[in-house]
Amino acid sequence: MIELRDISRTFTVGGQEVRAMDHVSLAIGAGEYLSIMGPSGSGKSTLLNIIGLLDTPNSGTYMLEGRDVTSLDDKQLAATRSKKIGFIFQFFHLIARLTAEENIELPLMLAGVAARERHERSAPLIDSFGLSNRQHHKPDELSGGQRQRVAIARAVINRPAVLLADEPTGNLDRSSGAEIIDLLERLNAEGQTLVVVTHDPEIGNRARRRIRVVDGRLAADSGG
Amino acid sequence: MRPLDILRFGLMSLGSNRVRTLLMLLAMSIGVAAVVLLTGIGNGARLYIVDQFASLGTNLVIIIPGRAETASNTPATLVGETPRDLTLEDAQALSRSELVARVAPLNIGELHAVRQGRERQVPVLGSTTSFLDIHHLEIALGTFLPEEDWDIARPVCVIGPKVHQELFGRESALGELIRLGGYRCRVIGILGSEGRSLGFDTQELVIVPVAFAQMLYNTSGLFRILVEGKDPETLPRLKKHITETIAKRHHGEEDVTIITQDSVLATFDKILKTLTLTVAGIAAISLVVAGILIMNVMLMSVAQRTAEIGLCKALGATQGKIMTMLVSEALLLSAIGGVMGLMLGFAGAFGIAQVYPELKTMPPVWAVAAAMTTALGTGFIFSLLPARRAARLDPIRALAGH
Ligand SMILES: Nc1ncnc2c1ncn2[C@@H]1O[C@H](COP(=O)(O)OP(=O)(O)O)[C@@H](O)[C@H]1O
Ligand SMILES: [Mg+2]
Numbered sequence: 001m002i003e004l005r006d007i008s009r010t011f012t013v014g015g016q017e018v019r020a021m022d023h024v025s026l027a028i029g030a031g032e033y034l035s036i037m038g039p040s041g042s043g044k045s046t047l048l049n050i051i052g053l054l055d056t057p058n059s060g061t062y063m064l065e066g067r068d069v070t071s072l073d074d075k076q077l078a079a080t081r082s083k084k085i086g087f088i089f090q091f092f093h094l095i096a097r098l099t100a101e102e103n104i105e106l107p108l109m110l111a112g113v114a115a116r117e118r119h120e121r122s123a124p125l126i127d128s129f130g131l132s133n134r135q136h137h138k139p140d141e142l143s144g145g146q147r148q149r150v151a152i153a154r155a156v157i158n159r160p161a162v163l164l165a166d167e168p169t170g171n172l173d174r175s176s177g178a179e180i181i182d183l184l185e186r187l188n189a190e191g192q193t194l195v196v197v198t199h200d201p202e203i204g205n206r207a208r209r210r211i212r213v214v215d216g217r218l219a220a221d222s223g224g
Numbered sequence: 225m226r227p228l229d230i231l232r233f234g235l236m237s238l239g240s241n242r243v244r245t246l247l248m249l250l251a252m253s254i255g256v257a258a259v260v261l262l263t264g265i266g267n268g269a270r271l272y273i274v275d276q277f278a279s280l281g282t283n284l285v286i287i288i289p290g291r292a293e294t295a296s297n298t299p300a301t302l303v304g305e306t307p308r309d310l311t312l313e314d315a316q317a318l319s320r321s322e323l324v325a326r327v328a329p330l331n332i333g334e335l336h337a338v339r340q341g342r343e344r345q346v347p348v349l350g351s352t353t354s355f356l357d358i359h360h361l362e363i364a365l366g367t368f369l370p371e372e373d374w375d376i377a378r379p380v381c382v383i384g385p386k387v388h389q390e391l392f393g394r395e396s397a398l399g400e401l402i403r404l405g406g407y408r409c410r411v412i413g414i415l416g417s418e419g420r421s422l423g424f425d426t427q428e429l430v431i432v433p434v435a436f437a438q439m440l441y442n443t444s445g446l447f448r449i450l451v452e453g454k455d456p457e458t459l460p461r462l463k464k465h466i467t468e469t470i471a472k473r474h475h476g477e478e479d480v481t482i483i484t485q486d487s488v489l490a491t492f493d494k495i496l497k498t499l500t501l502t503v504a505g506i507a508a509i510s511l512v513v514a515g516i517l518i519m520n521v522m523l524m525s526v527a528q529r530t531a532e533i534g535l536c537k538a539l540g541a542t543q544g545k546i547m548t549m550l551v552s553e554a555l556l557l558s559a560i561g562g563v564m565g566l567m568l569g570f571a572g573a574f575g576i577a578q579v580y581p582e583l584k585t586m587p588p589v590w591a592v593a594a595a596m597t598t599a600l601g602t603g604f605i606f607s608l609l610p611a612r613r614a615a616r617l618d619p620i621r622a623l624a625g626h
Contacts, residue, residue, distance in 0.1 A: 082540025
């Protein structure tokens with residue numbers, strides 16, 4: 001479903017070229033549960049950002065569901081992000097002035113979905129994510145775990161092809177972190193393709209397929 | 225994104241930083257209020273003057289000796305002749321037309337009015353009976369100038385209430401004698417305390433028969449002749465008739481200038497309209513200043529909301545959508561500020577109208593429209609740059625700048 005071929009990404013920092021992604025090829029099938037591990041600065045986030053269409057590789061091709069998405073224009077890029085990609089961030093990135101429910105519905109609002117339909121689609125998520133008594137609260141009235149659950153609900157409300165999580169537990173205590181991983185695994189069990197970046201081996205080792213990135217290269221791949 | 229959502233989103237984001245929002249609203253509303261109020265005052269002044277003229281009747285024609293525009297081209301001026309005077313006979317000749325309702329010859333000067341040691345410099349106006357009706361004057365006591373041959377220099381006068389008060393105090397003036405420039409003349413009437421006409425305060429005016437005035441000023445000429453037409457419709461014909469009659473009497477020279485109320489009115493109207501526009505333009509500059517303020521504050525706001533904008537892009541917002549959101553926010557701000565400014569401006573105009581009832585300070589519709597358009601226009605233009613900057617943010621960096 002996702003196919004990266006010979007992807008490279010370089011950054012120029014102070015005249016110095018930094019190779020964050022060095023000729024990486026990777027294929028991910030539908031419904032897979034994949035973890036990306038590796039030392040800090042090895043290129044995990046860069047890989048995830050490229051898969052999530054937040055970043056564009058300097059060379060190589062990226063096929064998403066059989067379609068070449070390597071160089072899309074702004075409109076196509078936005079539409080693909082909206083329909084195919086669900087992103088979860090370490091720092092949640094909720095909008096402070098919006099309630100939990102409004103934050104969850106934000107992708108639908110941006111896509112121009114009517115309020116009634118937005119509500120119909122957010123209600124079951126709020127229910128199953130255990131946020132029923134918190135939906136009208138603002139992010140600063142929620143615990144870290146609750147915030148990340150709101151962020152996950154937001155990421156999956158558009159039924160994306162792939163759910164990408166960059167250190168989703170990095171800002172949480174152990175028990176809320178475990179809860180979040182449980183939730184993500186539950187979604188994967190329902191068929192959601194899932195890619196988790198983490199430096200925590202305990203979390204990374206739970207994935208069915210584990211990838212190790214070192215210096216912008218795939219150092220190990222447990223299978224696939 | 226639906227328009228209603230854009231609006232709600234914009235309002236929420238404006239509401240999340242109250243001080244900033246209030247500051248921009250204040251700047252916008254002061255600008256709009258200034259435009260509305262200043263044009264209101266300008267327009268009020270214009271209406272006031274138009275009104276003053278209209279009260280004289282629009283079928284009034286004024287004849288002035290000498291040719292205004294082409295004076296330097298006539299052979300007479302080339303040989304150094306001064307234009308021929310207008311005379312009482314000219315005025316009399318004009319009154320013999322069926323197009324004319326009334327004719328009033330006019331002489332004006334300043335003289336000393338003296339009575340028992342009390343002395344005062346007054347404007348002395350020489351005319352005839354019809355002057356009363358042409359200028360809509362009122363007599364408070366006694367009579368106006370007698371209806372008789374224009375060339376009888378009867379030494380009588382009608383005085384304004386202020387002249388009466390200064391020369392006579394509380395005593396009765398009717399039938400009493402005063403000295404005007406060395407001649408004695410009898411007071412036969414006192415003018416009503418109503419008003420002002422054509423630049424004269426009738427309160428301090430002395431009116432005498434035209435022939436007496438000519439004697440006082442030692443002239444055979446006239447300052448001007450006022451002709452009131454019977455019908456405003458026939459005014460062009462009347463003008464032609466006047467030109468021909470005077471030319472015939474002045475050996476074929478068209479050596480007078482004919483002014484109609486309409487043309488004077490049109491000139492004043494034009495001057496005041498230009499003035500109002502200028503003032504409105506200056507006020508509009510304050511709107512542009514408000515626009516620049518909006519731009520700066522929007523740039524600040526974009527910097528503060530970098531993460532949010534990056535998030536929206538990551539969630540599938542196009543650059544166009546981000547721009548629409550931010551420009552709408554600025555437009556919303558301009559609209560609210562504009563409406564506040566309109567209310568402020570109209571309140572000010574109403575206040576001024578309370579203090580000066582004769583000044584109708586109602587801001588014209590075009591000014592309201594122009595102020596609002598400028599407010600929205602500056603909001604739009606000055607939000608484009610910040611909005612573009614936001615739209616082009618790289619989502620990864622925007623989200624990382626935590
Ligand atoms: N926007 C950027 N500009 C310059 N260098 C970057 C940028 N993003 C990442 N890098 C560099 O690329 C390399 C990989 O970074 P990243 O993918 O964030 O690593 P990880 O997520 O594994 O810690 C690092 O050396 C980092 O400094
Ligand atoms: Mg990282």
